[in-house]
Amino acid sequence: METSNIRVTQSGEIFLYLPNQKPKKIGWFNENGDTFHTQRNPAKHFHRNSNSYGFNYELLRDGNFSRVVVHLPFGEHLETSREHILENGFFLYFKEQGFEKQRFLALSEFGKEKSEEREKRLREREAKDNQQTLFSQVA
Amino acid sequence: MITQIDAEKFVVGFLLTSNVRGVQYLLTSGLNEDCFSDAKFRLLYEGCISLYVQRKEINILNVQTFLGEQDENHFRIAGKTKNEIIPLLSLLASEIVDEFPFLKMKMEIFSASTFLVKETQRLKVSFLLQKLHQQLMDGMDVTEMLNAGTSELLSLAHSINGIGQRNYVSLADAIKEAEEEIKSELSSKVNWLSTGLPEVDKMIHGLHNERLYIIGAEAKVGKSLLSNQIALFNAKQNISVGIISMEMSAREIVNRFAGISQWSNPEEKQRTLETFKQEAKGKPIYFRQGGTSTKSLFSILQNLVTEKRCKLIVLDYLQLIQLSEKSRNAVDEINTVLSELKSFAVENQIPIILVSALLTKQVANKSNKKPSRADIAGTGRAINDCDCMLMMWTPEEEDRKNIEIFVEHGRNGEHGKAGLLLTDTLKLVPTTLREATPLKEYKPKPNYGGNW
Incomplete structure (x- = not known):
């Protein structure tokens, strides 16, 4: 058992x-x-090759939260959603260095707009699906 | 301790007071003038020997006559003229004769005390002798001093040889003692010392007399800080406390007590120290700083207990005690120190807090990084000698401020763990331990403020 x-x-x-x-x-x-x-310290946590920050995968998979806030030095912060990281992130696993399985999200993918964009898209698709089912009922 | 001067004085004193030729023969045949380091004693000894050879009675008057007959060259060794030295020698001879009963007693007791097995017992005898000598120097009459000394010696012998109550206690007496302890507790008279940290007191039921407490932790966790904090807390209650610090100087400890950071500016430092000075005014706390060898450790402890009346001793820390070079096995010597510390606590009825370092590499190799009794550096027997072993560690990675203290071994049923928080002013304050639940079972606290 896990x-x-x-x-x-x-x-x-x-x-x-x-x-x-x-x-x-x-x-x-x-x-x-x-x-x-x-909290993330760019000097320590930033993955330069992929230009991204990593998040614990288990926490993203099992957690009940929706919003993710990354606090950076000097009071700056990045914002995104859990679903957005799961959908647009990618796996990197530095097991030998003693790290757990993490899902990385590129810096360009952060931001409220990006995660909201996804939600908007989802809502639109949902509405479209509902419409189709409505027409099918009529037909 | 018997010094060279004591021995020289003793030989001259014996010759001047004893008229038994057998004894005089023994003292004259085995020795010569070169055995004497002090010129004055040497001159007196030479005088006695000449009288012995001439078969004359050895006494102060005859020695004076003999010295008077000698020419100036005879006294060249003392660096003084004949007229100067003879009155001095006469005075010295009469002083020696006066002091001789004490000297004889000192010699006998000291030679007898070398047969005592325990270092602490030998030191007790040595301290008694020192005390008696001090009384003699203060002008006390020799006979009076001997009488007083005899009664003290008898009580000391009782406690050492078990003639007194402490070694053989009947069941009835033990029950009586326990009853008295409970009675004093009932009358709300606390007969144990507090650590100043309620959670820790709850775990170990305070610091009791006759017990040896060990605080073990890795470097930089706060073991010295905790022990010194306990010492300061008790000193603030006007309980005399002794700190034997081999790691830090007294000045550094005071800076810690005051909460002075080395990075703060001088004005701020001065202000903080001034506040602490007012707080600590007249508080009985005594420091011993610098390296301490196994031999001198117990004389320091005895000194703190007998002279400064210390009711609590903090020893910081075990691995810094200098072991003797002749020792074949360092582990054996540390073990001996531990068992002697325990017997010292029992004999003097005080609690001793002993700080101990851990084997960092051994702890780092563990899967949970939690220290245990086997990690005490230098000895594996600490668990046998101590009454209570407390361990400190930082359970979280990269968080050195949240410290957990737990009872690793408690002979009297001590158990439990408590949280301590290291503040910016270098103080350990109680905090709640973090009880973590698995992620799936976690439920956030209901938000009564409401985010509508």
Whole structure:
């Protein structure tokens, strides 16, 4: 049976438990639990080859949150949604370096507009599908 | 401790007071003038020997007459003229005769004490002798001092040889002692010391007399900080505390107590120190800084307990105690120190906090990185000698401020764990431990504020 490597404290702090390592704090949930906040230091966490930031895949897959906020130095932040990362991100797995499976999202894909664009597209498709079913009922 | 001067004084004193030729023969045959380092004692010894050879009675008067008959060259060794040295020698001889009963007792006790097995017991005897000598120097009469010393010696011998109560206690007496302890608790008289951290006190039920506590942690976790904080807390309650710090100087510890950061500006440092100075005014806390060898450690401890009346000792830290070069096995010596520390705590009825480092590599190789009793550096026997072993560690990666303290071993049923938070002013304050649940079971707290 697969055991979860991610644990959350009552105050919403998220810890990653990896074998042979101490628990690592990877971020925190807001009060409602619908936003995942995380901190990134470009010097340390930015993947230069793909121009992207990585996120724990297990957390994205099993989490109930929708919004993701990445806090950068000097008060800057990036915003996106969980679904957007899952859909437009790509896997990179640095297992030998002691990291877990992560889904990377390119810097160009961040932003509220991008994630909203996807939602808009989804809504349009949904409406279209509904229309088709309506016509089929008439026919 | 017997010094060379003591020994020289003792030989001259014996010759001047004892008229038994057998004893005099023993003292004259095995020795010669070169054995004496002090010129004055050497001159007196030469005088005694000449009288012995001439079969005359050895006493102060005869020695004076003998010295008077000698020419100026005889006294060249003392660097003084004949007229200057003879009154000095007469005075010294009479002083030696006066002090001789004490000297004799000191010699006998000291030679007897070398047969004692425990270092702490030998030191106790040595301290008693020092104290008696001090009384003698302060002008106390020798007979009076001997009488006082005899009663103290007897009580000391009782405690060492088990003639007194401490070694053989009947069941009835033990029950009585326990009853008294409970009675004092009922009358809300606390007979244990607090750590200043309620959660830790709850875990270990405070610091009890006669117990050895070990605080183990890896480097930079805060073991010295915690032990010093406990010491300061108790000193603030006017309980005399001794800190033997082999790692930090007293100045550095005071800076920590005051919460002075080395990066802050001098004005701020001065302000903080001034506040601490007011807080700590007259608080009984005594430091011993610098390296300490296994031999001197117990004399320092004894000094702190007898002279400064310390009720709590903090020893920082075990692995920095300098081992003797002759020691064949360092582990054996550390083990001996541990067991002697425990017996010192029992004999003097005080709690001792011993800080200990861990084998960092051994801890790093563990899957959960949690330290355990086997990680104490330099010894595997710490668990046998200590009453309670506390371990500190930082359970989270890259977060060195959240510290967990837990009982690794408790002889009296101590158990549990508590959270400590390291503040910016270098203080450890209690905090709640993080209880984490798996992601799928996590439910956010209901938001009563409402995001409508």
